[in-house]
Amino acid sequence: MNTEHFKQKLDEELSLLEKQLGDIAQEGDNGIWTAKAPEMDVMSPIAEPNEAADKIEEIDERTEEVTTLSARMADVKKALESIEQGTYGTCEVCQAPIEEERLEANPAARTCMAHL
DSSP states (O other), rough: OOOHHHHHHHHHHHHHHHHHHHHHHHEESOOOOOOOOOOTTSSSSSSHHHHHHHHHHHHHHHHHHHHHHHHHHHHHHHHHHHHHOOOOTTTTTTBOOOHHHHHHHTTTOOGEEEEE
């Protein structure tokens, strides 16, 4: 298996994830990403009441997206570490090789097709 090919794909995905997270979140000192709040300039007395609710809903949506992107980033980093350790492409459940077509579709896959 050409691990350099998968390392390149994983590095590209990691860069994309970092950009996406940087657009909607900020990374804390502990490495945990937190959603950035949208501008809350709708709290004036003349603001429409629904605008504040919309902003709160936007924060909730960003938080969900940050959770999803952070989890994916963790999987990508784990895959990159496994390349360095020489264990990349091995199913975490049965230790069998992960199918190459599965890795092409998801380079951060941690299990073979039998253990999806």
